[in-house]
Amino acid sequence: MSSALYRLGSWAFRARRTVVALWLVLLVVLGASAGLLQKGFDNSVSIPGTESQAALDQLKATFPQVSGASAQVLVLAPEGADVRADDVAATVRDAADAIADVEHVAAVSTPYIDPLTGDDLSGDAITGGSDDHRAALLTVTLDGPSTTVTDETKEELRAATAALAEALPDGWDATLGGELFASEFPGLTLTEALGVVVALVVLMLTLGSFVAAGMPLLNAILGVAVSMLLVVLSTAFTPVTSTTPMLALMLGLAVGIDYALFIVSRYRELLSEGLDPQEAAARSVATSGSAVVFAGLTVMIALVGLGVAGIPFLTTMGIAGAAAVGISVVVSLTMVPALLGFAGERLRPRPSRRARRAAAAGKAPAPSTTPTRASRFFAGWVNLAVAKPWVTIVVVLGAVVGLALPALNLRLALPDAGVLPESSSARVTYERISDHYGPGSNGPLIITGSVLTSDDPLGLAADLADEMRALPGVADVPLATPNESADTVIVQVVPESGPNDEETAELVQTIRDMRPELQERYDVDISVTGYTAVGIDVSAKLGAALLPFGIFVVGLSLVLLTMVFRSVAVPLKATLGYLLSVLAAFGVVTLVFEDGFAAEMLNVGRLGPVISFMPIILMGVLFGLAMDYEVFLVSRIREDYVHGRDARAAIRSGFAGSAKVVTAAAVIMIAVFFAFVPEGDVNIKPIALGLAVGVAVDAFLVRMTLVPAVLELLGDRAWWMPAWLDRALPSFDVEGEGLHRELSLAGWPGEGTAVAARGLELAPKADVATPIDLEVPERGVLVVDGPARAVTGLLLTLAGRVRPEGGDLKVDDLVLPERAATVRRRAAWLDARRGDARAVDAALREQPRVLVVDHAHHLHGNSHAGAALAAAAQQGTTLVLGTTAPDVLPPGVASTHLLTLPKGE
Structure with a gap:
């Protein structure tokens, strides 16, 4: 993924005018279509099966x-x-x-x-x-x-x-x-705009530039405009409640700003390291963009999962919210690098005053060891959290449980006219x-x-x-x-x-x-x-759906986080933290909307039950947001740990590298959500307050306080994972390690090389203990002979079908295993035991860059197959042939490179 995003970011940077034009054309088309086809919102509540x-x-x-x-x-x-x-x-x-x-x-x-x-x-x-x-x-x-x-x-x-x-x-x-x-139909007020104003202030403080701060806002506004028009257009095909666009707006604004913030902040960080703007943009999309894709997918899956309740209007709300998040992801991955292309060098952080004085004097500046005020603050935060981890854990759990206790009295119902404004x-x-x-x-x-x-x-x-x-x-x-x-x-x-x-x-x-x-x-x-009675049945059905939905979300959380962090303890800790955040949000909503705490200040018209679908929507949305902070914070800690730091030292260094951005993202989320509370629609009010509280608890108490303390207690055990589970689960490279490896191998081997291996270690089943080194030029013919299992293991590895255990491997200038999917498309595979000359012809019709033929000795004496293979080599196809002996190849095919694999022990 990081490699694909790297190419996407680089393209969007270069083709910035095209990217902006395409988005504007899409806006115009959607606007015209929505205006002509929309049928208005439908506030009916249908609950089949009741x-x-x-x-x-x-x-x-x-x-x-x-x-x-x-x-x-x-x-x-x-x-x-x-x-x-x-x-x-x-x-x-x-x-x-x-x-x-x-x-x-x-x-x-x-x-x-x-x-x-x-x-x-x-x-x-x-x-x-x-x-x-x-x-x-x-x-x-x-x-x-x-x-x-x-x-x-x-x-x-x-x-x-x-x-x-x-x-x-x-x-x-x-x-x-x-x-x-x-x-009543919800509508926008000036109060909601205050969230955007707060977001702009936070962005300016975080990014230090009005131009840089404007990009996330522009990104979010574009994503919200597209998603809102899609919601309006969808009324032509399916009933949509008037609350649906408000939920899509709230989510689109929040995640659109946050996702762009992660990419822009990484871009400025890379610029400060001396990279040119295009390379910095490509790498920022590849690294932070991978985390954005993961975070967006988790929110989308959780929102679509609202369909488990079996209530059509709630399913529609979930799909609309998921679409808004998905659009925000796509806009962030394309529009942000395009905007970075327009900004260019203007976003490069200015050198410190000491560096400017040294440059004026013609001297190289001495590296500054003076930490910034923000870095000192976050260093103090994490040091306090990990100094006595058991104390931190007990205090945080006590605070969260205290916030969650009122949730025992949470009652749910559909709102009636009694919650409308008093002037109604x-x-x-x-x-x-x-x-x-x-x-x-x-x-x-x-x-x-x-x-x-x-x-x-x-x-x-x-x-x-x-x-x-x-x-x-x-x-x-x-x-x-x-x-x-x-x-x-x-x-x-x-x-x-x-x-x-x-x-x-x-x-x-x-x-x-x-x-x-x-x-x-x-x-x-x-x-x-x-x-x-309809309202009572809606509440009962939603209440019954909470447990299966909670199991779905928790199970999804464990699987996804295990894929990302290659750990058992970290996903369990992250999922428990998510549940704590949800319960705290429920408790505060109950405290305000049922018990009346600060109700007048928050313009709550009447105390009573909370809207029925608040818990399930809050659980779905907060799940994705909690995973955002977990990924952006813990992935930086894991990155430092993987690159050789002590497990406990990695907590401090990783926290220092990500806490500022996570804090800014959380504050923006809280501001955008809370802005919908004072004057918001009665259906949105409790959801917005719950999300604001949930984000605050999750970001500051759980992720930035409880997580470091737990990781400090666990030490190296935090990153333990059974080998069988590691092999079974696919890898989701949110840190961009694959891209870093590709960039490090960019100069190896030289031009014109089709297959190159250096210290290549095969999977244990291949039964080859000796590392393999080889280089095969384009149009070359590599013949591999030796024990059948060893030959097949190597050929499957070269064709991208089996993951190597170690070493460096490139096929058609693509690094394996990172680019295995692309290699599989470019490298055709043929087992000659199950085919003849016609199978060779069929494989060559796909015009592969590399053709791998296992058990090629089965074609010995077949002149047609030999002629086809020789012609393919002349036309640019690199051949990799596995055989029991190099002298039993098809007629007309001669090896340019020979590799004999030793027998296993």
Whole structure:
């Protein structure tokens, strides 16, 4: 990977104008497509496989009058007035008629009209008013779900409500709310921009240049623009909630800035070592870019893993977030080196004052041993962390556990109008209904069942209503009726508790537990549905998905980190640290949104349960971010350890080399996430706060404090890994060791050499103990003879099919094993025991740069095969032939180089 990224970075640096032009063209195309094809956001919540969803779908066919979205208009009288007054009743009836004429309105029920006869009611005959006779509630039923209701219909409902309020006597009021208006579309505010401002300040302090600081911001803005347009465009093909683009924006900004920061900071570091700009850009993309790819992939996999919950809107959010992260990775790997190409030498760090004075005097400056203020700070940090590692571990664990304890009281629910801003008409209506009708009136339940076998549907509906009234926790049963075809009955149940209260969830479960009893007594199979039941089922399904998702994320973490660090202890420690960060984030979110700590300062409108999908999204996103810091910090420590430092000394040197950038990246992440808290959408608020807290805990307490202490305790044991596991797992070279090796071998061998080996050690199965040295020119013919196992082992190694154990090996100027995939494409392999001249022809038709033929003696005497091989050598193909003896080659083929392998011991 590092080699491929090296070439990509070098190309993007050279072709910078082309890269920028391509991204701009893509933006224009996506913008035009999104504008023409987008269908708007869809805030419906579908939860396949749940009782409430199945019952709701059934009602759409059998009882459409009650299956559509609903709105509520509340008429409120001043203190001392009575909603039963005749003039008020007439005014409300006129308003109800006006509302009934609005498009998509199926029915309007008011306390002033008999629901069965349609006759006007007056005086004491009025039903449905509040007990204090100060409130009257109009319920507006629409002909479809909220997603089909147009903005024009909503505006007409608002206008009709405003006209009603105007027509009422002085001091009276009418407000509009209900399910249709229970959620608002999130939008950007200036507060979110503060995160970008903080990011710019941190970037300038870290990179020391306005030009360098602007690159990560420009990179992030481009990535966010592309991902947001893709989200909008995707509405043409699939339902997308309005929260989805906000999540993509938040993630795209954060990771886009951080990923570019890692590359730009490494670029400036390489410039300070004297490299020219193009080489520095290529190497920075190869090294930091490898870590960026790894970090981005982990976030993307975790976000796509949100699909394990089986909830479509959550799956869509995960895919959109993963796409935003993926785009940020691609932009960082292409746009950043292109921008570096435009900046050129301007980003080279200025020499110190001492170096400038020495240069002016014509002397070579003495190396400075004076550490910078930042390096002294981080050196003190790591020295404090590792001085008494057991103390550090206990203190950090105690602090994190203290933050996590409130999470024991974490409750989850879908948000309703009660969490909207206090100025919202829907919020006002919600609270007035709670005050005058009881909190359960904001979330009535619908009990439905098929009554095809009943000869008295009305009586059955009444019996079911009586059963519901007898249950504890039921405030009222205002409606119990069959549909027009008398095949389905509904019973509306108003709980005593609010939609998000635990008591309401318990009531729903109680009613569902009654199903066998009601089936036996009335021969009816009931289901519980409605807006409130749907929310309860969403929360339950998400809660059930947390454990499998957690196992998925933890398992993924262990596998990926083991691949990267070639260690057992480091992945276990990293995964435990991630879990600690998640629990701390849950605890702080509970402390703020349920217990009320700092709620007013953070503009939390109402205390109560946290949005249901907060835990699973936070776990997915924080997993990727935690892996970011683990990789960028620990990979530098491992790099120093691998290059010969003592394990404990490598902790200090590696920490000093990465802590500044990790700190800057974490501060930027925290700023971007926290900026979505004060004025953010109610769905995003707890997620944003949880991510900000999670990043802070993970970066500063876990990765930069707990990790050094644990590594100090483990010493060399931190990097132990069983040999069998090392062989079984693929290598993910995030430190760019492969690239460093390629660069070190760039001058070896000379031009025109096709195959070169120096001190080459084969895998043990080849049974060759002696290191091998050889050089074969282009168009040459290397003949290898000796024991069959040894010959085959060497040929498989030269063809890139088997990994060498040691030494240096190049085939077609490609270093092995680092470039094995490319070598396999350029070097054809043929086992002559299983082929003849036709197999030789087939292999040569691929025009390989190198043709490796094992057991070539099986072609002995085949003149056609010999002629084909000789012609291929003349045309530029290098031949590597394995045989039992050099004198049994195909006719016309003569070796230019002969290697005889010794027999094994």
